Amino acid sequence: MTGKERIKRYARELLNMSLDDGRVDPERVEAVLATLEKAPPRNYLSILRAYAKRVARELARGQAVIEYAGGLEDSAAEALAASFSRHYGRAITPIKRPNPDLIAGLRIRVDCDVYEHAVASRLHSLARDVA
Amino acid sequence: MSSVIEQIEQRISQLETRSVKKNTGNVLAVADGVARVDGLSDVMYNEMVEFPGNVTGIALNLEEDEVGCVILGDAGHIKEGDEVSTTGRLLSIPVGKQLLGRVVDAIGGPVDGKGPIEAKEHFPIEKIAPGIIARKSVDQPLHTGIMAVDAMIPIGRGQRELIIGDRGTGKTTIAIDTIINQARINKQGAESGDPDFRPVYSIYVAVGQKNSNIARTIDVLEETGALEYTVVVTAPAADNAANQYLAPYAGAAIGEWFMQNGMDALIVYDDLSKHAAAYRQISLVLKRPSGREAYPGDVFYLHSRLLERSARVDEANGGGSLTGLPIIETQAGDVSAYIPTNVISITDGQIYLETDLFNQGIRPAISVGLSVSRVGSAAQVKATKQVAGKIKLQLAQYRELAAFAQFGSDLDAKTKAQLDRGARVVEIFKQRLYNPIPMEQQVATLWGIENGYYDSIDSKKIVQAAVNFREHITARKTALLERILKEGAISDEIAKELKAAYEEWKPSFDAS
Numbered sequence: 001m002t003g004k005e006r007i008k009r010y011a012r013e014l015l016n017m018s019l020d021d022g023r024v025d026p027e028r029v030e031a032v033l034a035t036l037e038k039a040p041p042r043n044y045l046s047i048l049r050a051y052a053k054r055v056a057r058e059l060a061r062g063q064a065v066i067e068y069a070g071g072l073e074d075s076a077a078e079a080l081a082a083s084f085s086r087h088y089g090r091a092i093t094p095i096k097r098p099n100p101d102l103i104a105g106l107r108i109r110v111d112c113d114v115y116e117h118a119v120a121s122r123l124h125s126l127a128r129d130v131a
Numbered sequence: 132m133s134s135v136i137e138q139i140e141q142r143i144s145q146l147e148t149r150s151v152k153k154n155t156g157n158v159l160a161v162a163d164g165v166a167r168v169d170g171l172s173d174v175m176y177n178e179m180v181e182f183p184g185n186v187t188g189i190a191l192n193l194e195e196d197e198v199g200c201v202i203l204g205d206a207g208h209i210k211e212g213d214e215v216s217t218t219g220r221l222l223s224i225p226v227g228k229q230l231l232g233r234v235v236d237a238i239g240g241p242v243d244g245k246g247p248i249e250a251k252e253h254f255p256i257e258k259i260a261p262g263i264i265a266r267k268s269v270d271q272p273l274h275t276g277i278m279a280v281d282a283m284i285p286i287g288r289g290q291r292e293l294i295i296g297d298r299g300t301g302k303t304t305i306a307i308d309t310i311i312n313q314a315r316i317n318k319q320g321a322e323s324g325d326p327d328f329r330p331v332y333s334i335y336v337a338v339g340q341k342n343s344n345i346a347r348t349i350d351v352l353e354e355t356g357a358l359e360y361t362v363v364v365t366a367p368a369a370d371n372a373a374n375q376y377l378a379p380y381a382g383a384a385i386g387e388w389f390m391q392n393g394m395d396a397l398i399v400y401d402d403l404s405k406h407a408a409a410y411r412q413i414s415l416v417l418k419r420p421s422g423r424e425a426y427p428g429d430v431f432y433l434h435s436r437l438l439e440r441s442a443r444v445d446e447a448n449g450g451g452s453l454t455g456l457p458i459i460e461t462q463a464g465d466v467s468a469y470i471p472t473n474v475i476s477i478t479d480g481q482i483y484l485e486t487d488l489f490n491q492g493i494r495p496a497i498s499v500g501l502s503v504s505r506v507g508s509a510a511q512v513k514a515t516k517q518v519a520g521k522i523k524l525q526l527a528q529y530r531e532l533a534a535f536a537q538f539g540s541d542l543d544a545k546t547k548a549q550l551d552r553g554a555r556v557v558e559i560f561k562q563r564l565y566n567p568i569p570m571e572q573q574v575a576t577l578w579g580i581e582n583g584y585y586d587s588i589d590s591k592k593i594v595q596a597a598v599n600f601r602e603h604i605t606a607r608k609t610a611l612l613e614r615i616l617k618e619g620a621i622s623d624e625i626a627k628e629l630k631a632a633y634e635e636w637k638p639s640f641d642a643s
Contacts, residue, residue, distance in 0.1 A: 008196065109155075112172040114216070117150035125151075128185060 007043055011050035015058060022090065024058050060111050064092050067099035067107040069118065084110055153216040158182075159197060161209050163416045164371045168198045168215050177257055179218045182209050187238070189222055189373070192417050199417045201373035203238060221257065224381050225250030226388035231332060234349060234363040237374040237381050242365060243349075254384040256377060260439035265448040269479075272510040273331065273397065273454050276312030276567020277305060277495055279560040282519035282577060283526075284482055284502045287510030288331070288395050289443025289452035293474055295459045295466060296484030300496050302458045303344075304564045305482065306399040307351060309456065310335060312567035313397055314357035331454075332389050333361040334398040336382035339375050339405030342367045351565055368405075372416075375409035383440045383453075390444060390451035398441065402458035403434055407470045424469050431473050438477045466501075480504035494561060499526045512570060513620040518577035522556060529553020555585050558593035571615040572601045575629060578621065584633045588640075596640055603636045 014036075018028045032051075041047060064081050066072065074096075081094035092110060099107065105118030156170025166188060174180065174190045180200055182188055186209065192199030202209065224239030229250045234243035241248050269287035286292045294302045313331040320328035335352075337345045345365050352358040362385050366378035379400045389396035400406065407430055414427035422428050434457075441455030457478065459471050464486065466475065475481055480503045489496035508516075532550055536542060542550070559580050562568065568576075576597050579585055588596050604612060611628045618625065 106150075112154050112156060112170040114153045114155045115150045116153065121151065 003043065007046045007050050010041065010047050011054050014047070014051045015054040018055065019058070023062060024055055029055065057111075060109075062090060062092055063095050063110070065095045065097060065109045067097045067102060067109075067118075069098070069100050069102040069104050069120075072096060072106070080108065084108075155214050155216045156198060158209060158211055158213040158215060160211065161202070161206055163412075164202050164206055164373055165413065165416045166200045166202055166206070166209060166215070168200055169196070171198045171215060171217060174198055174217050175221065177221050179220050179222050181216050181218055183213050184208055188215070189377075190217075191413070192419070201376075201413055201417075202371070203373050203377075206371075221255045222377070223253040223255045224384055226252050226254045226385050228332075230362045230385060232359045232361070234365060235381075237364065237366045237370070237378040239381060252388065254388055256380040256384050257436075258384065258387060258440065260436065261442045261444050261448060265442075265444050267443045267445045268509065269443055269452075269506045270510050271329075271395075271443075271452070272507075272512055273309075273395075274312060274316065274570050275305070275309040276315070276569070277308055278562060278568055278573045278576065279495055279497045279499075280305070280482060281511075281570065281573055282515060282560075283499060283523045284480065284497070284504040285507035285511040285515070286454065286456075286504060287443075287507045288454050289441065290480070290504070290506050290510075291438050291441045291455040291457065291478040292504060292507070293457050293459060293478040293481040294484070295461060295471060295475070295481050296496070297461050297464055297486045300484035300486055300489045301494060301564070302460070302484055303348065303401055305484075305495055306335070306401060306456050306458060307348060308565060308567050309333075309397065310352065310361055310399065311355045311357045311565060314355065314360045315567060315569070317360050318356070329395050330360070331395045331397050333357070334364065334382045334386050334396060335361055336364045336366075336379050336398065336400050338366050338378050338400065338402060339368050339409060340365075340401065342369065355565060366409075372409040372412040375406060376413055379403070379406055379437050383437060386453040387440060390442070390453040391449040393450045395452045395454070397454045397456065400437070400455070400457040402460050403437075403474055404460045404470055407433065426469060430470070431477075434470075434474055435477050438474070479506045492561075493557060494564070497560075499523060500530065512574075514574045514615055514618075515570065515577075517621045518574055518581050521581075522577070525549075525553060526556055529556065551586065551590075552580075554590045555588075555593050556580060558590055559585065559597050561594050568601070569612075569616075571612040572605070574615050574621065575604055575612070575632070576601060578626070578629050579633055582630070582633075584637060599640055599643075600633070600636050603639075604632055607635075608632050 014032050018024055018032050020028055064084050066077055066080060077094040077096050081092050084092045088110065102118035102120045107118050108115040154171060154173040156168040159167045159169050171180065171190065174193065176190060176193055178190050180188045180190055182202065186202060186204040188200035188202045190198050190200050225248055227250045229248055233241055233245060233248060236242050269289045271288040273286045273288045274281055275286060280286065294305055296302050310333040313333055317330040320330055345367055349358065349363060352361055364378050364382040366374040382398050382400065386396040386398040407426060410430065410433050411426050415421060415425065419427045438455055438457060441453045443452040444450065457474055459474050461468065461471055483498045483501040484496045485498040488498065528549060532546060533553065536550060559576060579600065585593055585596060611632060614625060
């Protein structure tokens with residue numbers, strides 16, 4: 001096993017230790033970090049970076065980042081998140097982000113999936129088709 | 132009724148406002164035309180992905196944390212953090228007769244300035260080759276118009292025949308001659324109005340060649356009227372490695388369309404040595420483990436899956452064929468190198484071209500001893516078999532004797548006669564480039580040499596004599612040539628007519 005693979009495996013194990021009921025638990029993350037600090041492993045920095053990346057990815061899996069232009073009621077955001085929770089079969093919390101570049105509509109990101117429902121993306125695809 | 136229309140319009144409006152779902156990732160790094168992308172959790176192997184600026188890539192390495200994508204366009208403006216999205220489509224290219232006469236790049240885009248290609252169908256670039264059940268044995272000839280090939284190393288429709296040799300030995304010329312001959316036969320067939328005539332369409336795939344060479348080849352095809360039956364797929368040396376890697380598969384997809392639609396096609400891969408080098412480059416940049424000569428472990432599969440797509444299929448699968456003529460360039464005549472041995476083992480035979488023969492003026496410089504066609508003889512026309520059956524053996528014996536005779540001056544009459552005949556056979560197979568000879572003329576010429584009509588002619592004048600004789604029978608014995616073509620065998624009557632033709636021609640040639 002190469003050094004990079006070892007780091008990846010270590011980070012994956014640390015992430016597994018940080019999960020509680022399939023979700024990242026801040027207390028567990030804290031405990032993992034404290035343990036690592038006490039006895040830093042070889043390639044400590046690289047492991048921490050890989051661990052941070054994995055935690056961020058895991059957190060993104062549980063978030064629906066809703067970019068919007070114009071207004072968006074909190075209740076609507078909650079409803080969207082509930083709908084995504086049902087769709088993906090895991091708890092998803094909404095994060096609202098205003099984005100005037102969208103002109104109008106929404107752009108929702110859940111992990112790697114992006115749902116485009118904005119005027120800007122329509123215009124973009126129209127321009128591409130015409131070209 | 133209006134409520135029905137309202138319902139439909141409501142459904143349309145629902146669809147129009149439906150959000151678009153994309154699976155995305157972000158560029159981690161870009162180097163040497165390859166991007167490492169984080170995300171793209173739903174991407175498929177070989178799926179087209181979209182980079183900013185309408186640049187397309189293909190997902191080639193699916194790893195636990197990231198995806199390795201080769202970029203097919205200009206990677207200059209792609210930077211770290213850029214969003215990449217999946218398209219849900221495997222790499223596919225336009226196919227069909229609309230491509231005939233056109234020059235396209237590795238993804239089917241026109242590069243000849245003749246406007247867009249109005250293709251109705253698209254085929255995926257990568258496809259599983261026809262299986263055992265779908266295949267039919269090779270039993271129809273594919274005439275190259277090169278006398279040495281058609282007589283001694285015959286090629287059948289659906290066969291894979293490798294053209295191998297050092298640089299500058301005439302590999303491309305053999306392939307181009309074959310394409311030109313198909314165009315000539317196609318025109319002849321169209322004029323004859325024969326409903327059973329099956330034209331052969333050609334695909335020429337230029338991989339890693341200089342643009343000037345490709346332009347010259349296209350000019351030759353155009354001048355000889357072959358371009359209208361040919362599709363040229365180009366991935367020149369200046370193109371990125373990904374395009375060079377994809378071009379042969381794109382050509383195979385174009386050829387498969389003809390095959391699956393009951394037509395016959397010929398595909399030339401010029402050349403697979405450069406294709407392997409392009410794949411090696413991609414694999415090294417993708418950090419795949421390298422093996423012998425730094426090629427990746429699946430370099431055999433790279434060519435086997437490509438060449439297996441050349442086949443003759445049964446009627447249930449379209450009844451067409453795709454004949455493959457891959458070209459391999461050797462270094463200093465070394466056929467035992469990695470890529471040449473791989474392709475030799477995949478193909479159904481090889482035409483080996485020798486530098487020494489080329490330099491001696493024997494062109495095409497085909498080494499009879501090392502060239503072989505494993506399945507083509509089943510497809511050879513009976514007339515050719517009748518006149519050329521013994522020629523390969525005669526030539527092989529001549530080469531041995533000629534080597535032996537160098538050490539001694541006293542030779543018995545039989546040996547001398549064998550040497551004389553051999554020298555004439557070598558001469559008669561000399562042929563100008565881009566000048567394919569029709570099958571019936573080949574038969575008539577070879578019948579003459581077998582029956583000793585060239586024995587009294589000075590060996591230096593054999594080529595001239597053969598050309599002269601062919602001109603003679605083309606002008607005066609059209610009916611005889613048509614009969615040979617139609618009957619496909621030399622009957623006693625045809626033999627008599629050939630004898631008469633030679634006896635009529637010989638004195639006039641001797642006098643000249």
